[in-house]
Amino acid sequence: THEMRRRAKAVNFGIVYGISAFSLSQDLGVTVAEAREYMDGYFAAFPGVRHYMDEVVKKARETGYVETLFHRRRDLPELISSNKNMQSFGERVALNMPIQGTAADVMKLAMAAVWKRLRAEKPQARLVLQVHDELIVECSEDEAADVARLLEEEMENVVRLSVPLTAEAHWGKNWLEAKG
Structure with a gap:
């Protein structure tokens, strides 16, 4: 429960x-x-x-x-x-x-990796906010699925640990919609 x-x-x-x-x-x-x-x-x-x-x-x-x-x-x-x-x-x-x-270090590395990859592959997308273990990116609707995949890849592979890092990306017109 x-x-x-x-x-x-x-x-x-x-x-x-x-x-x-x-x-x-x-x-x-x-x-x-x-x-x-x-x-x-x-x-x-x-x-x-x-x-x-x-x-x-x-x-x-x-x-x-x-x-x-x-x-x-x-x-x-x-x-x-x-x-x-x-x-x-x-x-x-x-x-x-x-x-x-260590969690903060991983998030900072992930932010840098996501930012770099967004600049290279999705220059219109913007990394705008970090909240605990979440990264908020603004992008056009037609790029949302690609940006979500990019986020998951970078966040899951930013470091290699003895346990896997897993990430889930969601999107919506605002943060509340994305979390729902």
Whole structure:
């Protein structure tokens, strides 16, 4: 159901970004005990995630920074703060930045690749906006299918990872129509 999917996303993203049981309970509208059960169940089902998280924080403490897959770096002086709240913040950043930062790097590479290819193949089309993991292109109706295919190709092939990147392109007279 929609509600189950919403909760699964909250648990999945929250855990990977270092959410506490209290914060997860607030996000889901459940008790802290229920949120803790969700988290415990998640780690029991996916023990590699806990190992990854522990290793990222450990390495960040050793080196003083984290980095994206493309080696963009974020220093973490918060990890050596005498303030425990700042240290906790640093740990959350250590967990978040490599994932979110790598996603941002991939989107920037995709934007550059799409822009370059549009200039070469569809010079009337315009890359106008990025919203999270979406690129918005304006083009004529008769070019929409070709531009959609171009977007999918570039976004799916901009980098090679151990898992495939998948993209879906939709079009309409406005963004709402395209998303519908």
